[in-house]
Amino acid sequence: MSRPYRIALIPGDGIGKEVAPEGLRAVRRAAERFGLALEFTEIGWASCDYYRQHGTMMPDDWKQQLAGMDAIYFGAVGWPATVPDNVSLWGSLLKFRREFDQYVNLRPVRLFDGVPCPLAGRKPGDLDYLIVRENTEGEYTNLGGTMFAGTEREIVIQESVFSRHGTDRVLKFAFELAASRARRHLTVATKSNGVAISMPWWDSRADEMAKAYPQVAVDKQHIDILSARFVLQPQRFDVVVASNLFGDILSDLGPATAGTIGLAPSANLNPERRFPSLFEPVHGSAPDIYGRNVANPIAMIWSGALMLDFLTGGQGAGRAAHDAIVRAIETVLREGPRTPDLGGSASTTELGEAVAALI
Amino acid sequence: MSRPYRIALIPGDGIGKEVAPEGLRAVRRAAERFGLALEFTEIGWASCDYYRQHGTMMPDDWKQQLAGMDAIYFGAVGWPATVPDNVSLWGSLLKFRREFDQYVNLRPVRLFDGVPCPLAGRKPGDLDYLIVRENTEGEYTNLGGTMFAGTEREIVIQESVFSRHGTDRVLKFAFELAASRARRHLTVATKSNGVAISMPWWDSRADEMAKAYPQVAVDKQHIDILSARFVLQPQRFDVVVASNLFGDILSDLGPATAGTIGLAPSANLNPERRFPSLFEPVHGSAPDIYGRNVANPIAMIWSGALMLDFLTGGQGAGRAAHDAIVRAIETVLREGPRTPDLGGSASTTELGEAVAALI
Ligand SMILES: CC(C)[C@H](C(=O)O)[C@@H](O)C(=O)O
Ligand SMILES: CC(C)[C@H](C(=O)O)[C@@H](O)C(=O)O
Numbered sequence: 001m002s003r004p005y006r007i008a009l010i011p012g013d014g015i016g017k018e019v020a021p022e023g024l025r026a027v028r029r030a031a032e033r034f035g036l037a038l039e040f041t042e043i044g045w046a047s048c049d050y051y052r053q054h055g056t057m058m059p060d061d062w063k064q065q066l067a068g069m070d071a072i073y074f075g076a077v078g079w080p081a082t083v084p085d086n087v088s089l090w091g092s093l094l095k096f097r098r099e100f101d102q103y104v105n106l107r108p109v110r111l112f113d114g115v116p117c118p119l120a121g122r123k124p125g126d127l128d129y130l131i132v133r134e135n136t137e138g139e140y141t142n143l144g145g146t147m148f149a150g151t152e153r154e155i156v157i158q159e160s161v162f163s164r165h166g167t168d169r170v171l172k173f174a175f176e177l178a179a180s181r182a183r184r185h186l187t188v189a190t191k192s193n194g195v196a197i198s199m200p201w202w203d204s205r206a207d208e209m210a211k212a213y214p215q216v217a218v219d220k221q222h223i224d225i226l227s228a229r230f231v232l233q234p235q236r237f238d239v240v241v242a243s244n245l246f247g248d249i250l251s252d253l254g255p256a257t258a259g260t261i262g263l264a265p266s267a268n269l270n271p272e273r274r275f276p277s278l279f280e281p282v283h284g285s286a287p288d289i290y291g292r293n294v295a296n297p298i299a300m301i302w303s304g305a306l307m308l309d310f311l312t313g314g315q316g317a318g319r320a321a322h323d324a325i326v327r328a329i330e331t332v333l334r335e336g337p338r339t340p341d342l343g344g345s346a347s348t349t350e351l352g353e354a355v356a357a358l359i
Numbered sequence: 360m361s362r363p364y365r366i367a368l369i370p371g372d373g374i375g376k377e378v379a380p381e382g383l384r385a386v387r388r389a390a391e392r393f394g395l396a397l398e399f400t401e402i403g404w405a406s407c408d409y410y411r412q413h414g415t416m417m418p419d420d421w422k423q424q425l426a427g428m429d430a431i432y433f434g435a436v437g438w439p440a441t442v443p444d445n446v447s448l449w450g451s452l453l454k455f456r457r458e459f460d461q462y463v464n465l466r467p468v469r470l471f472d473g474v475p476c477p478l479a480g481r482k483p484g485d486l487d488y489l490i491v492r493e494n495t496e497g498e499y500t501n502l503g504g505t506m507f508a509g510t511e512r513e514i515v516i517q518e519s520v521f522s523r524h525g526t527d528r529v530l531k532f533a534f535e536l537a538a539s540r541a542r543r544h545l546t547v548a549t550k551s552n553g554v555a556i557s558m559p560w561w562d563s564r565a566d567e568m569a570k571a572y573p574q575v576a577v578d579k580q581h582i583d584i585l586s587a588r589f590v591l592q593p594q595r596f597d598v599v600v601a602s603n604l605f606g607d608i609l610s611d612l613g614p615a616t617a618g619t620i621g622l623a624p625s626a627n628l629n630p631e632r633r634f635p636s637l638f639e640p641v642h643g644s645a646p647d648i649y650g651r652n653v654a655n656p657i658a659m660i661w662s663g664a665l666m667l668d669f670l671t672g673g674q675g676a677g678r679a680a681h682d683a684i685v686r687a688i689e690t691v692l693r694e695g696p697r698t699p700d701l702g703g704s705a706s707t708t709e710l711g712e713a714v715a716a717l718i
Pocket of ligand 2: 193194448607641
């Protein structure tokens with residue numbers, strides 16, 4: 001018998017701590033049903049609670065502790081009232097993404113039956129696409145600096161860094177993904193008419209990659225009009241690939257057009273499996289609603305489904321478990337119970353139990 | 360008698376050439392009615408037609424030719440089939456913005472009666488806000504470069520440049536504007552949790568400026584969730600201030616949520632009037648529909664209204680002319696005629712004539 005998949009469960013902060021148990025419940029239930037062996041290690045660090053006690057977000061040996069894991073199942077991080085966001089995020093989540101080389105951030109956007117859509121006249125099926133976000137470099141850097149600091153002449157330089165290595169591999173992932181789907185359509189986000197060094201180069205890498213995928217229809221769009229089209233023509237999209245910053249924006253905007261960011265899952269992937277991949281809801285720690293057990297756990301549960309699918313390479317028991325979880329989510333969204341964000345009065349726990357019962 | 364206001368009319372490319380005459384028609388009509396003396400100079404350069412003949416977008420003495428003008432009334436530029444966008448834009452529009460120090464790009468977002476809204480259940484009044492975009496620096500640069508070019512090791516650096524001078528003045532404009540409005544609410548776009556040098560600094564400048572405006576309620580939001588809220592909670596916004604890139608994205612997204620980018624106007628302002636300000640529709644040259652006289656001229660006409668308002672400092676005849684044009688636009692949007700983008704079959708000319716007749 002092969003060894004169990006090893007998963008680190010990191011609830012993090014705020015509602016991360018409330019949705020994590022429900023994610024765990026659903027994932028365990030699906031694993032049991034489809035005969036997947038999972039071994040969980042619950043971790044309290046990578047949280048602002050830990051920071052308050054230790055002055056760092058994570059212990060020194062965090063990498064060793066996690067390196068043997070197959071996946072990290074992550075709630076949310078951040079408690080800005082006591083720890084500045086840049087400290088908590090650069091000290092945990094962004095470190096994972098970068099040091100575990102999780103260079104693909106995959107974020108599905110889908111409108112479900114039963115979820116009120118903020119776009120007029122759209123029905124399930126009209127919004128169903130995948131965002132592939134570069135997740136390790138690009139605009140997210142702390143490189144640059146300030147000249148004449150604190151004076152009237154102050155000048156601040158911020159550097160973005162794109163490598164061919166980093167760009168080509170995420171483009172390749174997106175092209176492969178598009179090629180594997182029925183529509184074979186790939187939208188490439190750009191802003192080559194304004195961001196005049198990196199973006200024309202990004203376009204040229206996309207053009208180069210496109211040569212190897214003649215079966216994929218490629219549509220390059222500037223991020224401004226692309227954002228507009230997420231609202232005006234969502235049926236247009238199948239797979240969308242974007243730089244770190246543009247992907248960040250699109251993957252909040254897309255889920256918003258599908259009803260709520262509260263449902264959106266994400267997979268931070270190291271496709272080669274040299275390091276653990278990380279699965280987390282797109283929503284944050286939501287301090288404003290924490291402590292009342294009202295957070296919607298579906299994004300966490302759905303992220304768990306993506307995790308099981310990835311662990312088994314999109315095949316066999318993992319794929320079956322993924323599909324069963326997604327079907328249970330579909331049913332609950334259509335028939336209830338509902339948490340307050342979707343107009344109901346069910347608790348986080350009730351929703352989690354309802355999903356688990358359907359798996 | 361004071362001298363007439365001098366206006367350079369630059370139609371540019373594509374539908375810019377079709378909407379410009381309708382803008383001119385409305386502006387002339389309003390000026391006549393309210394006793395504003397205007398003097399127009401029509402200019403054929405700053406266009407791809409000119410580029411094809413001369414190999415540059417503008418003559419060498421463009422600055423001298425325009426420096427005596429009070430305003431530039433601009434259609435659209437770009438004809439990517441023959442001139443790459445970065446050549447046409449950096450050779451004209453972006454030059455104007457920068458060399459004439461038009462550091463404020465003001466873009467109103469408003470849902471009109473009679474315009475189908477892509478957001479469910481929204482009515483006129485729910486979307487009514489102003490975007491103030493920094494327009495000369497920030498993420499729009501051609502600074503940076505490539506190392507190991509053309510090899511596997513290729514690395515591309517793109518630099519963003521923010522100055523205190525450039526940041527403070529646009530923040531000040533936005534705070535003043537917010538302070539002058541009924542709701543006194545200002546949203547500041549940021550991404551300090553990811554773009555880790557420039558954006559925390561941008562936030563600190565906003566905090567500093569806020570001290571001088573205790574009457575303004577300030578709401579800092581990360582660009583990802585802010586984009587989502589443009590869709591989910593548009594009533595929340597009054598004045599929104601953003602960097603060059605973030606403002607670019609928001610000012611396509613906002614108008615999209617209000618129905619169509621085809622209606623959105625913009626004012627590229629040098630508030631101190633040391634240089635001419637520029638007024639242009641947000642939409643581009645739209646090569647795909649050019650030549651059929653079907654483009655909607657309302658964004659051009661509305662931009663003309665902003666121009667008259669600015670020329671007279673938001674007072675007297677200019678303000679009256681602005682209001683009369685906007686009322687005429689409201690009537691036409693409610694009662695027709697309509698161009699094909701809004702479901703009708705009227706031509707650009709018919710729409711322009713209808714608006715002018717109502718002024
Ligand atoms: C919290 C923040 C740093 C993060 C990001 O910008 O990547 C978040 O918005 C996300 O999308 O995962
Ligand atoms: C055409 C392009 C360079 C321009 C910009 O990005 O500023 C346009 O999108 C705009 O918003 O005016």
